Amino acid sequence: MAASNPAAISPVWAKYQACISKPFVPRCLELESILANSSQKDLSSLLPYILENIFGCGPEPGWPLDTLSKSHGVEFDVVTKFLGPEGPLLNFVYKLQLDTYLTYEFPFASLPGPTRHMIEDGSLPMFYVNKLQYQGYSKPVLTLGAFEFYMFHFCHMLVCPSWQSKQLNWNNMADVVYPFLLDKYLHYFLPLNKKSLPKFPLSPASVRSSMMQSPTSTKHSPGSGTQTRSRSRLGLLKANLLSPQKSHIQSPSAEKLEAEIWWSETFVQIVAEFWLHQNTHDVERGITTHSLSWHRHNSSLSESLMFESFMPSNNHVRLVRLLLKHLHYFVNSVEPEIVASPYSTAETAPLDEFKRSLLPMLLQKKIYCYLRHGFERWPLDSSFRLMLETWLTFIQPWRYKDPENISQQHKETERVDDVWFPFIRDNFLFYSAMFEEFVQRAKRMHLTSLQHAYIIFRVAKVFSLPGFPQMLREVERLMYNSGYRQHQDLGGSCIAPDLTAILRVQISDLERPDFQYINLFGRQTDAEMQHLLRQIHAAKSALEATVQEPEKKSEKSGFAAFFDMSSYFEDNSKAYGDMSVVEVKKVINHLEQTVTHFCQLFGMKPNEQAMFIPQSPGDTSRISGQRSMIGNMSLGDQTSLMNTSMASLPSTPDHKMTSHGPELTEAGRFQLMNGLKKFDLTYQGDPDLQPIRSFENKTLVRVLHKLSDCLNKMFHTEMERLCSRPDLIGKMSQVYLSAPISPSKVPSSPIQREVFEQLTRPRISLRFLGSYQTLIYLIIVYFALKYLAGFGPIGYLMFLVLCTIVYGLFRALTLNKLKDIKSN
Known part of the structure; x- marks a missing residue:
């Protein structure tokens, strides 16, 4: 073990203590000088303190390798040179690694959780053989060589709690020290x-x-020059199945x-x-x-x-x-x-x-x-894209063949070559089981979001690459073959294990014992995909409706278009939530492409996802009767039949009416959750408490609401008495003091009884005067009367009062007739 007493290396220790408090540039230069001019014996005991100061595995916070970037200029260059794979520190570590008796203690608590629990339960991972020492009944001590000790500190820094809590984002990883060093290490080692x-x-x-050699391998006599190579227990079964073991002279x-x-x-x-x-x-x-x-x-x-x-x-x-x-x-x-002949080994x-x-x-x-x-476990947000x-x-190794010739790399529109079939076979669970997990996540995504629509589009595009679905189907077909087959290999006949054994070993290695494999191209996956495609279809329909709504507004013409000034006060920059019209169209395009790609992957027709949408129990028998006829129809006939059957069904979800409003049935909940049917959305609360719109004046609306609320509290008894009169005055009062909801009307959504009773009482509502459109109309009428008839302000007010009385009288005389017409 390395000495841990700093007094034993007091000259070097003093120099080290003097330099660590300096800025990065002089600190790195002085550390480089200490490493070059001190003896290896003294520096070997100093290595743990240097690494703790840099990477912060102990009480030290460590260097800010996660925030130090190229914008810091010289500091970035000096630190990356000092910690680089050929820098002063690692060159010193390489020399210390030569001493097989020199080891360092790494904190056992800093190991990954699964490794710690395996060791505490008595299991010993192969990587930690000859690295653990036990002292009585305490936790084991992890002893490492110099190179392992350095790399343990470097890798642990990324997963330490202090870095995890920062939640930084390296948008350009080449500009930050830590990912820059990782890239250098990858290309070096x-x-x-x-x-x-x-x-x-x-x-x-x-x-x-x-x-390449397990700890139990043995050597022959020195004169023979041969050595038997064995593999670890984990890889032994795979090695026997995937490739023959080779033993040759070294x-x-x-x-x-x-x-x-x-x-x-x-x-x-x-x-x-x-x-x-x-x-x-x-x-x-x-x-x-x-x-x-x-x-x-x-x-x-x-x-x-x-x-x-x-x-x-x-x-x-x-x-x-x-x-x-x-x-x-x-x-x-x-x-x-390269095999010279069939009788020689490569x-x-x-x-x-x-x-x-x-x-x-x-x-x-x-x-x-x-x-x-x-x-x-990842949160269900747009960051899942990472x-x-x-x-x-x-799962796309074909895209990473030649880093120096990126222009010639595989594009996501080219055919996947059959040469990648062994990789897909040996890693098939990455394609099948992981795809099933993705489908479960996709069904919970908000598919009208641009980020989520792009996520599902990316997966659909990759899995529908030309030639890729065929290879996936072939691997899954081979999974259910049994027995052994004979084949010719290098001119000789031999018996090799069937691919079924390889894939079953893969499942036993990667998955838990109770894992239930779901066929990638089986009935259950088809049902899941039908459900997902229906959700995509519903999201696309909702977005298309928002895009078509401005087009319908622009179709107004004549007298209505001349007086319709609401378009001047509406925010047309947003079409759906926070998305603009361009973004909405992009989401629609992503969803359409997703449907096309998934249909290519699973061999479905483009309109099949909306063919059998579950309806209410009464509608199920109608659709099941159509199901038997569709197999012999053309695609156009299928689409026509689907549209006809859907048009004949009600547009609202299944529900039953109660005294508090409609209550959904089980079928109605399914229809509403999957976007198959929906209620006509109308505001059921107090109309005076609706959010202030863009075409209303905020200050004026608030003042008018306070004035109306004050009048309603002062004269609510008189208002109810006037509205209850059966004569002409009572009818005119009902026009001016009409309640937001008629007492005889059944609410179209669940509402509390107290709120419902309050909304059925007569009241004064002056909010309409806060609309810019109403104010503009009043101003136009005022100037028209002023220049045409010479009306002043008082005359204009009297004219408005007269118009209000005439309007109330006309509405009062026609009120009963309108009620009789509606009742008939």
Whole structure:
């Protein structure tokens, strides 16, 4: 263990304490000078303090690597150079790694929750073999080499609580120190070109790769030069199924290259451990879905299994997507195997074998658990697009083949080549199970939102790529084949396991034991898609109605168009909520394209999603009778039949009338929730308390409301007595003091009895005088009378009073006749 007493290294310690309080530029320069001019023995004990000061794993807050950007100028350049893969600090770490007896303690509490609970329960992950020490009954101590110690600090910084609580957004990740360093590390430790693999220092006892060789591997005699390579328990079954094990003579150059690969593999494992393994899919889902009630009665076991759920930040998701992109480039850069003859075995370079084994052996399960947890727990808002794009990045490796020639990359309109069939087969749950999770989320989305419409459009577009649905259907068809088949391989006949075994092993590795697989192209998925497409159709219809409404208003002509001045005071910049007309049309286009793509994926006809919309129980028998005839009809006949049947049904949801208004039935609730039918929306409250409109004067409306409220409170008894008179005065009073709701009218929506009784009482309402349109009309009439008849203000007021009396008298004489006509 490294010495922990600063007094033992007092000269170096004093220099270090003097430089850490300085600004970044002199601090980095002085640290570089200390690393270059001090002995390795003194600096080895100083490494934990340097890393704690930089990354803040302990009480130190750490450097602001998440906010330090290129706008800071020299500070950005100095810090990235100091922490770069070939910078002074990591060059020093490489040298310390050569000492196999030099280890450092990393806080056990800083490990991911699933790893901590596995170790506490007695299980030992393969990555932590020979890294844990137990001291009595206390928690184990994690001891790491210098390189692992550095990378543990670097990766933990992203998921520490202090960074998670900031909720920063790196819109341009190349301008911020932390993502900039990650990109440099990826290109350094996972180079796309085999010749650009860094020349790491090698220790006399060659460092072996934990993936290329398990800890239990044994060596033959030194003279033989052969070595038996075995794989970890997790990858052993996969290796037997996916590819044959190869055993060949290791040359000294190959031994050296395998030792260099250790650095790349260790870097990938640490990144995956901290960024992809914060939640376990199988344990968490198994408890929450089936045995949560049982665990409530067994608190000790529940506490050991139900740890906190970690929700990644937006920046965390962005970096995971950056990682997946580079991993695709890295794996796709593998060189093909060259076989000289059918009787010889291809000699595979260790770096190429590492590229082929990277995803299935190290990362597949962790990436799957990470995406599964994100799909299940991410908030139902537009930020889900980050997680969605990360998923789409992983399932489209064909888009990441040559980073230097982006213009020649696969476009989302080109056909997916059959060469990607093995990747789709070996990762099929990423396509089938994850798509099912997405459909469940999509059904809860607000599809009239531009962001949500684009999210569902992106998935539909990817899954309908030419050639892609055919490969998905072929993989799912092979899942249900059983037995073994014979095939020719390299000129010889052999028996290989059927693909069913591979896919079933994939399910057992990635999913929980009680997982129920749902066919991607089965009846249940078809029913879910029908439901989703109906929601899309309803959202599109609602948006189309808002776009057509301004067009209907513009159709007014003649006398009505001349006096209609409401368009001058309406806000036409917003068509639906906060969206403009252009944005609404964009949403409609996204929804239309989504329907087209999903119909191509599942082999449905464009209008089939609205063909059998569930109605009330009485309508179900009518539609079920039509269902048997539609199979032999053309698409035009189907559409005509659907429109005819839908037009004959009532437009309002099923309901029953009560004394408090309509009450929905079960069928009515379904129709209303899915947008199949709707009530005519009318305001049922006090009309004087409606929100002030854009065509009303705010101050005038408030003053008139206070005046009307004061008059109604002072004279409410006299008003009721006047309206109850059976003579002409009573009828005229009913015209002027009409209640908002007639006492004999049944409310069209549920309303409290006290409010309903209050709205049926006669009252004075002067709010109409607060409308700009009314004021303009009064001003026009005033100037017309002034210039045509010479009326002054007093004469104009008398004219208005006379018009009001004539209007009341006319309405009073015709009131009973209108009631008789309406009743008949």
